[in-house]
Amino acid sequence: xxxxxxxxxxxxxxxxxxxxxxxxxxxxxxxxxxxxxxxxxxxxxxxxxxxxxxxxxxxxxxxxxxxxxxxxxxxxxxxxxxxxxxxxxxxxxxxxxxxxxxxxxxxxxxxxxxxxxxxxxxxxxxxxxxxxxxxxxxxxxxxxxxxxxxxxxxxxxxxxxxxxxxxxxxxxxxxxxxxxxxxxxxxxxxxxxxxxxxxxxxxxxxxxxxxxxxxxxxxxxxxxxxxxxxxxxxxxxxxxxxxxxxxxxxxxxxxxxxxxxxxxxxxxxxxxxxxxxxxxxxxxxxxxxxxxxxxxxxxxxxxxxxxxxxxxxxxxxxxxxxxxxxxxxxxxxxxxxxxxxxxxxxxxxxxxxxxxxxxxxxxxxxxxxxxxxxxxxxxxxxxxxxxxxxxxxxxxxxxxxxxxxxxxxxxxxxxxxxxxxxxxxxx
Amino acid sequence: xxxxxxxxxxxxxxxxxxxxxxxxxxxxxxxxxxxxxxxxxxxxxxxxxxxxxxxxxxxxxxxxxxxxxxxxxxxxxxxxxxxxxxxxxxxxxxxxxxxxxxxxxxxxxxxxxxxxxxxxxxxxxxxx
Numbered sequence: 001x002x003x004x005x006x007x008x009x010x011x012x013x014x015x016x017x018x019x020x021x022x023x024x025x026x027x028x029x030x031x032x033x034x035x036x037x038x039x040x041x042x043x044x045x046x047x048x049x050x051x052x053x054x055x056x057x058x059x060x061x062x063x064x065x066x067x068x069x070x071x072x073x074x075x076x077x078x079x080x081x082x083x084x085x086x087x088x089x090x091x092x093x094x095x096x097x098x099x100x101x102x103x104x105x106x107x108x109x110x111x112x113x114x115x116x117x118x119x120x121x122x123x124x125x126x127x128x129x130x131x132x133x134x135x136x137x138x139x140x141x142x143x144x145x146x147x148x149x150x151x152x153x154x155x156x157x158x159x160x161x162x163x164x165x166x167x168x169x170x171x172x173x174x175x176x177x178x179x180x181x182x183x184x185x186x187x188x189x190x191x192x193x194x195x196x197x198x199x200x201x202x203x204x205x206x207x208x209x210x211x212x213x214x215x216x217x218x219x220x221x222x223x224x225x226x227x228x229x230x231x232x233x234x235x236x237x238x239x240x241x242x243x244x245x246x247x248x249x250x251x252x253x254x255x256x257x258x259x260x261x262x263x264x265x266x267x268x269x270x271x272x273x274x275x276x277x278x279x280x281x282x283x284x285x286x287x288x289x290x291x292x293x294x295x296x297x298x299x300x301x302x303x304x305x306x307x308x309x310x311x312x313x314x315x316x317x318x319x320x321x322x323x324x325x326x327x328x329x330x331x332x333x334x335x336x337x338x339x340x341x342x343x344x345x346x347x348x349x350x351x352x353x354x355x356x357x358x359x360x361x362x363x364x365x366x367x368x369x370x371x372x373x374x375x376x377x378x379x380x381x382x383x384x385x386x387x388x389x390x391x392x393x394x395x396x397x398x399x400x401x402x403x404x405x406x407x408x409x410x411x412x413x414x415x416x417x418x419x420x421x422x423x424x425x426x427x
Numbered sequence: 428x429x430x431x432x433x434x435x436x437x438x439x440x441x442x443x444x445x446x447x448x449x450x451x452x453x454x455x456x457x458x459x460x461x462x463x464x465x466x467x468x469x470x471x472x473x474x475x476x477x478x479x480x481x482x483x484x485x486x487x488x489x490x491x492x493x494x495x496x497x498x499x500x501x502x503x504x505x506x507x508x509x510x511x512x513x514x515x516x517x518x519x520x521x522x523x524x525x526x527x528x529x530x531x532x533x534x535x536x537x538x539x540x541x542x543x544x545x546x547x548x549x550x551x552x553x554x555x
Contacts, residue, residue, distance in 0.1 A: 070451045083485035086514070145521070148513040 011194035011202075012426065013369045014266040015106025015254030017098035020363060021057030021210075021247045021353050024075065025101065030370055034399050036381040038352045040230035040245060045212040053219055054228035057247025057354030059210050064090040067133035087149045087162050089127030091207040091359075094250035095159050096166075099205055102252035107266060110167055117200040119172030121190045122159035123182035123358045124206070128213035130154035159205055171199050177358075180318070181277075181413030182206065183251075184361025188275035188419055190255050202255040206362030210248025214357070218246065221285060223322055234355075235382035236319035236348035237326050237390050244320040247354030251363040269369040273307065273406070273424040276300025280416025287325045288416060291332025294318070297418035298336045298408065305406075305422035310342040312422075313404035314377045316364045318412045319348035320355045329410065330389045338392045345394050345402070351381035361411035361419060368407040368423045375403035448522060452478040460522075469550050476542055479522075483507075483514045497539035505538075523549050 018025060021039025022032035031037065043056040061075040069085050078097040080088075088096070103110065112118070134150040147153075152161045157175040164173040172193055176185040183206025190202035208214060218224050225243035227233040234245040261268055278300060280293035288294070302309060315333065319326045326348075337344060349367050350356075356363050371377060380395040409421040442464060449457055456478035462468040463475070477493045486506050488495070501507045507515075516527050525548045535541050 082487070086485075086511075145517060147517075148510045 008195045009197055010258040011191045011255050011272040012258045012261050013253055013269040013272065014256050014261050015102040015108065015252075016269065016366045016369060017101030017103075017105060017250075017252040018366065019059060019062070019094040019098045020249040020251065020356075021059060024059070024061060024097070026105070026370070029367075030374060032352060033349065033367060033370065033378045034376055036352060036379055036399060038230065038234070038381065039247065040233060040354065042228070042230060045216050051216065051219070052226040053216060053224045055225065055230050055233040055245050056210065056215060057245055057356075059094065059247075059249050062090075062094065064129070064209070064211065067130055084162065084166050087152050087158075089130050089153050089158050089209060090211065091124050091127065091209045091248055091250060092153070092158055092162055094248065095122070095124075095163065095205050095207040095252070098207070098250040098252040099163060099203065102203075102254050106254040107264075108254065113201075113203070114168040114170060116170045118169060118203065119190070119193055119199040119201070120160055120164050120167070120169045120203045120205070121172070121174050121176065121186040122163065122205045122207075123176045123186045123362065124156060124159050124208055125177070125179070125182070125214070125358050126156040126158060127154045127209050128217065129209055129211045132213055159207055163203070163205065167203075169203070172202075178415070178417040178419075179413035180320075180355070180357050180360050181411040181417040181419045182358035182361065183363075184365070184409070184411035184419035184421065185277070185417070187253065187255070187272075187362055187365055187421060188277065191272045191275055194255060194257050200257045200260045204253045204255055204362055205250060206356070206359040207250035208248040208357045208359045210246070214248060215246030218244075225321060232382055234321045234351050235384070236317065236321045236351050237330065237380065237387050237395055238383050239385045239387045241321045241323060241326060243322055244350065245354040247356050249356060249359060249363070251359060251366045253362060253366055253369070268426045270372045271424040271426055273422040274301055274303070274305025275419065275421045276302070276304050277417065277419045280418065282416050285414055287328035287412060289324075289328060291328040291330070291335065293416050294329055294410060294412055294418040294420075295332040295335040297420045298332065298410065301408065301420035301422050302336075305424070307406055307422060308342075309337050309340040312337070312342065312344040312406050312408050313402070314368070314371060315344050315346045315408045315410065316368050316378070317346055317348040318360070318410040320350050321348075325412070326387065327389050329412070330387065330393060333393055343392075343394050344408070345377045345396055345400065345404075347378050347380040347395060349378050351383070361409070364411070365409045365421055365423065368409050368421075371404055372407060372423060372425050376400060377402050377404055445522065449475075452482065463549075469546060472546065472549065473542060476545055479515055479518055480541070483511045483518070485511050492538065495538060497537060497542070499538050500536055501538065501541065502536075519545060523552060525549060525552050
């Protein structure tokens with residue numbers, strides 16, 4: 001039951017599903033976060049040994065060697081119908097598997113999602129692999145041929161098109177496109193749907209392909225690490241960082257009105273206490289040099305959650321391991337925390353997973369929920385020599401057996417979109 | 428001013444390309460297609476047609492397609508939709524080097540309609 005008019009409902013997380021480089025189920029992901037096990041493997045993109053990018057956050061158990069779904073494989077434990085497969089991109093397969101997990105985790109049957117009280121917000125950049133394939137086919141046949149599912153399987157929005165139809169969602173359905181802040185936007189606006197009483201339950205899904213087409217596109221931006229060592233290629237906040245390591249996968253979160261969750265006896269991982277966003281107003285691709293937008297987004301999230309900076313126990317930083325981006329975030333963190341004599345634990349789990357682009361925000365929100373649930377703080381993996389700009393920030397080298405009560409999750413995307421969530425231990 | 432566009436996709440592709448196109452179909456269908464390629468055996472194409480339908484049908488039928496009555500309707504009884512029909516049409520056009528118009532395919536309602544239609548189209552193509 002939603003809160004009475006005038007009262008805000010409280011959104012809570014009741015289910016999680018993971019298809020990530022550090023695990024395809026909750027226990028494996030949890031172990032990876034606790035023990036700082038990374039998900040990287042050597043990778044030769046496009047079969048080209050001359051490319052300087054040598055490492056990726058691979059998704060184990062899945063393979064998408066061509067654009068033809070007949071060549072795709074995934075773990076047997078997941079059900080992917082032919083009817084659905086024809087409209088999916090590789091990351092759609094990841095997303096379906098993650099959502100199946102999350103629904104099971106939340107104790108929900110598919111039949112419970114169809115009454116209009118459940119909505120679906122998704123985020124991905126679409127599928128460069130499939131889009132390129134279909135455009136090649138269009139050019140080769142001078143427009144005489146096309147796959148009828150070409151559009152719905154490849155463009156940004158493919159996740160919400162497919163999952164909404166498959167699960168017969170009649171509530172709010174939308175896709176979010178703000179690059180690496182996309183699924184953070186999806187989660188933030190999902191919180192609002194609950195708080196405004198428009199929906200009682202939201203499915204939030206972030207996903208990306210893990211293909212050369214998706215990742216190497218960032219090489220021309222000089223955003224990718226050239227470090228061939230999987231153990232050190234992704235090292236946010238380290239002075240020797242040289243770019244991010246790409247990954248894909250999918251994460252699904254089930255967000256419900258707390259009253260409904262309690263009424264049906266659902267397990268609650270965490271409360272979603274607030275969120276905030278702010279633009280840099282600066283550059284199409286680069287972070288603001290002083291982290292202005294991210295600083296303001298953090299402040300707005302804290303204000304929305306009605307908490308002080310000093311109350312935050314852990315920050316899951318956006319830090320992707322790029323030289324400029326990590327510096328920008330460190331300055332933003334100083335502006336919010338150091339300036340207020342606050343010193344939360346800080347780490348970027350991208351040191352383990354790589355950068356999941358549109359997936360990143362939802363993935364890391366789910367990690368934050370796990371940290372709250374399992375009473376630990378993920379360490380700052382691969383950090384050996386901390387960048388002096390981080391002096392005064394608390395970056396623990398190992399995971400800590402500390403139970404965070406309030407957690408902040410940061411995300412930043414192209415165009416200077418910055419989104420932050422505050423998660424709280426259930427009361 | 429638009430330039431004239433000659434039909435490109437109805438050219439019969441190379442044999443190796445055709446083999447790659449049907450590599451996922453059952454052996455019986457691949458053998459039937461090879462007989463068609465080498466000897467022009469259009470009468471024996473049913474395994475190919477059933478295999479293509481089986482490949483694109485949205486939900487696998489309880490009874491195999493080749494055991495269903497010829498009067499079985501593609502959309503109402505087998506669950507084909509306009510998208511999967513389009514996939515069948517495109518695949519069939521490319522495999523046999525034929526052209527199927529929307530006006531033609533809209534007349535095809537049953538399994539027998541489709542078999543007869545493809546047989547006629549392919550036979551005309553084979554005589555060229």
